[in-house]
Every structure is written in C-alpha cells, then in structure tokens.
Amino acid sequence: MYAVEVTNLSRRFGEFTAVDNISLKVKTGSIYGFLGPNGSGKSTTIRMLCGLLTPTAGSGTILGLDIAKNTEAIKHKIGYMSQKFSLYDDLTVIENLNFYAGMYSLPRVNGKQRIQEMLALAGLENRQHQLAANLSGGFKQRLALGCAILHNPPILFLDEPTGGVDPKSRRMFWDIIYNLSQQGTTIMVTTHFMDEAEHCDEIGFIYNGKLIATGPPSQLKTALPGTLLEIPNSKPMELLTTIQTKQLPHLDLYPFGAMLHVLVTPDNIQAYTALRAKIIAPSLEDVFVYLVKTHREEDLA
Amino acid sequence: MITMDNVTKTFDHTIAVNGVSLNIKAGEIFGLVGPDGAGKTTIIRMLTGILTPTSGELSVLGATNPEKVKHRLGYVPQRFSLYGDLTVMENIRFIGSLYGETTKKINMLATQILDFSKLLPFKDRYAANLSGGMKQKLALAAGLMHRPTLFFLDEPTTGVDPVSRREFWQMLYQLNKDGTTIVVSTPYMDEADLCTKIAFMHNGRLVSCAPPEELRQSYPYKVFELCTPDRNIKTRLGASVILDINSFGEKYHLITANIPNAITEVTDAITTATIPITALNEISPTLEDVFVALASEVN
DSSP states (O other): OEEEEEEEEEEEETTEEEEEEEEEEEETTOEEEEEOOTTSSHHHHHHHHTTSSOOSEEEEEETTEETTTOHHHHHHHEEEEESSOOOOTTSBHHHHHHHHHHHTTOOHHHHHHHHHHHHHHHTOGGGTTSBGGGSOHHHHHHHHHHHHTTTOOSEEEEESTTTTOOHHHHHHHHHHHHHHHHTTOEEEEEESOHHHHTTOSEEEEEETTEEEEEEOHHHHGGGSOSEEEEEEOSOHHHHHHHHHHHTOOOSEEEEETTEEEEEEOGGGGGGGGGGTOEEOOOOHHHHHHHHHHHHHHHHHO | OEEEEEEEEEETTEEEEEEEEEEEOTTOEEEEEOOTTSSHHHHHHHHTTSSOOSEEEEEETTBSSGGGGGGGEEEEOSSOOSOTTSBHHHHHHHHHHHTTOOHHHHHHHHHHHHHHTTOGGGTTSBGGGSOHHHHHHHHHHHHTTTOOSEEEEESTTTTOOHHHHHHHHHHHHHHHHTTOEEEEEESOHHHHTTSSEEEEEETTEEEEEEOHHHHHHTOOEEEEEEEOSOSOHHHHTSSSSEEEEEEETTEEEEEEESOTTHHHHHHHHHHHTTOOOSEEEEEOOOHHHHHHHHHHHHO
C-alpha cells in the first residue's frame, strides 16, 4: 500500500526546470528520505505533493487523493514542517499549540488532551508559558513538530527539519520520528545531513531536478564499484596530496572527516597496505559522492 | 593574528556572544562550530569590523579596529551576495574594480582565480544560473580578488552537494598552504576535522578550543559501535552500563563511562537484552560524539 504515488512529475518556472520527470512511491508507514543539495528540487517536489504548487506535467496521489484536483482535501490530511519553523515568537508555547489547535478546528476536549501529548512529546511540559522566541533551537524544532502533528495526520512532510540544530537535539528529533513511524505515520523528510539518511527505510536522491537513485540504504550502497578503503590520518588533506603525487592507483579519493576514503579495484588494495588502510562498508555519503561525480561527468559530456 | 579577550556582544535583550576569549595564529584553519544561534556569525562579523563588541577587547592583524586592516581581510558571508544578472567574469571584475586595481591587473588576476576555483569554463554564465556549489565557489573567488592574508568564511558549504563540499575544502587547504590564514564556520562535523583548531560554540559561549585530535583524546567516555538489525534497542538497553545510544541506521554508538572491562559489561548488557550482535567494536569517538558530550555538559 502506498501513501504517495507520483508519475512523471515536472515543474517548470519560466525557462527553468526545477523538477524534471520524477516518479516515486512511498509505502504507508515508512520513512522516505528525500536527499540532494540545495536547489536540486526537493522543496518544489514536496510543495507539489502537499497541493501547494500545481505540477507543470505528470500526475500523482497522496493517500489516494489527486495532487492536482483534491488540493483542499489533501491539506486537511497532511502535516508539514519546514526549517523555518512557523511559530509565533511573541506567543508562549501553550498559546502556539492552542492557536494551531484552533486552525485545525480540533474539538475542545480532545484538543486539550492532544496538546498535553504534544507538550510531553516535545519535552516542554515545564516551559508552557515561555515565549517561543526564548526557546533554544532544539525546543523550537520540537514545538514546531508538535504543532504540525496536532491533528494526527497520517502523513508528515518534513522539509529540512534539522538544519542548524545542535547534534543532541537532532538525535532526540529522530527518536520522535522513529516513534511516529512505528505508530503508522508515513514520513517524507528532506535533509542534507547524510548520516540522517541512514535512518530512512527508503531513499530518493535528487540532483538537478532529476531523481538519480532510489532504494533502501543497503541497496544503494551496492552501487559503488570496487572496494572502499579507509585510511585514518590526522592530516587527511596532506595524505591526499601525497597519494596523488605518488600516483597510487585509485578510482576515487576524497577526505572523510579525519580519514581518507579511497575507492580501488580489488587488485589494487595491496598498494595501500603500508598506509594502514582498512576495507570498509560504504556509508550513504560515499554513495552520493559517487553518484554526484558520475552524473556531473554526464552533464559535462 | 587574532586575539579576543572577554568579548561580549548583545542585541537588545539577547546575548549573542558571551565573554569569549581566543587566539588565532597565522597559518591556521580555524573552525567555528556549533548550532544556529551559538554566536558563530556574530564573532565573524566582529572580527571583520561589521559589528562592534559591546564589551571586551579584540585585535585583528594588530589593529583594535578591524576596519583599519580591511584591505587585508577577505570575507564570504553566509548568504550569496553577488549579482545574479552579471556573469561569473563580470562579477569577479566588478569586485576587483572595487579595490581600485588597474584593468590589466584585474583581468590577469580574475583569470587566475577563476582557474583556481575551477570556474573558468563557466565564466560567461549568469551567476543566477549557477548551482549552489558553484555559487559558493564564485563567492570564494570574489573574496580572493584583493589577495587577503586573513580569510573569513561563514558556513560556505551549508546545503552544498557532497562533492562540491570536498572541492571547496581542497581549495581552502591550498590557500592555507600558500600562506592564507582561514577562519571558517561549519555545521558539518566531518569538515571540522579538516581544521587545525576548532572552537566549539554553544549559546554564545566558547565551550572548548583545541585541535581535533586533542578534543578526541580528552573525551571522557568510551564509544562502542554495535551493528544489529534490531531497530528497537533503546528501550531494552535503558537501565544498564550504557549511558547513551546514538543511532546511525543499522549502526549504533553506545557510550559508557571510561571503566575497565567496559567491553565485557557492554556485551553482557546486550546479551541480557537478547539483542542480536552482527559486530561490536570499541571505536575512537567522532567529533560529533565529542560535541554531544560537550553540549550536554553545558546544558
């Protein structure tokens, strides 16, 4: 059963094609990670799925509703949260929640109980009367999420929800997302932190408006040709230059935190033994380095 | 090259930067890391002379007012601030002319810098039609037109694709090798690892300031990496020797106190909770682990 199904979706703004012929499906109750650099078309796609923007071409359904025709019905059934948390800074935590409860026309009694649940979910029980403006980034983010899911939407769109939030809050946020997903909510999330993508059941990677890879993380990782080596080094950039100068054989070579990652054909592994190289399983970041490079070369060709 | 002594900056009722003292030496790639609102941008703006501290002393290239040494400073702001309706080359030449160079010199330098930033093939493209990664390279190129000795970059790689991000850092590394001191802020922890020294900011305060290797060594816990297909380990490992669990897909970082026999205790806890183990190893903490610990201490 699919909560989202779109076929050949495109959106042009004048001469510019923001979204180019995208087809994708999102299983009900799964976490779908929509990844790609800024300007690649992630937000435009999400806006079309939410019924906020009409597609130039293509068609699709959300929860069985047509994204071009049933836009009003869709808006009642979805939750949406973006990096620009849409909270009222000059209202308190509880006032923000009450306001959203009113917007969604929640019945008064159920609404009260639901607001309490959201306070607990965001860890804001003791901060109900604090102004939203005075909350830290992590609390703001969780309050914005609480406001976005007050009406119990079966599907939730999160557009870069963790941009600019500290690592600890990022993790707390993902714990909440996991719980929502386990309770049956379908979640579509965009991020440019690749480690967060590892949490998703399914990934779609978008680049220059095109969906260039889809699949579960484990499947995407098999796309990488050759063997991936990791060399720990406190000066990865210098080691990179050394390897280039020595012309050690490699398919690709790039820094990865305090490591250097080298992609080699299996017969060239031994060239790196002296450098204490270790064979590792690729992360999604490695996969996307590879995908972006191959597609960029295609673009130039 | 830079000293800050107990510098504070307040805006109305917000304390953006709170009593920060630090030194940046010539030849460094100095990284400012921390969440939004930690004070990174405010520090960069004070060091470039755009903002004046509310209290405290600072000195940049020997001047207490950075405005006086402006011609030696380069600055790439967080938001792209070049002209979308000018081409790559036109933007670069325009910036060059602002610094009063001769046309001949501007042309020579522009070609050289666009070549360095790999933008020469795109020199006739309108800036508005560049990808995010290329826009950032153009901003970097523009910041280099007057050949600064001290170069500030405010989150230059946020939202940029993983390949452009790495190319950008290779350029920074090259500039640094050629003698430019670099001060750069970033939300990506893997980039923090490429700095010679990292200042970790939290709520306007400087929480720590050290080379990445030193930060890792001073980490007070042990980290074990567990690989398991089990997705629900957090609740089951709740009350055990494990203090914290961070998930990375099928990998989990289990944090324990720095105790002897930690590996045995962790293995016991996992076995008792009947969680299947695909692999379990002690690993050295990532910078992200370090910052999670530092941020928790502050809170």
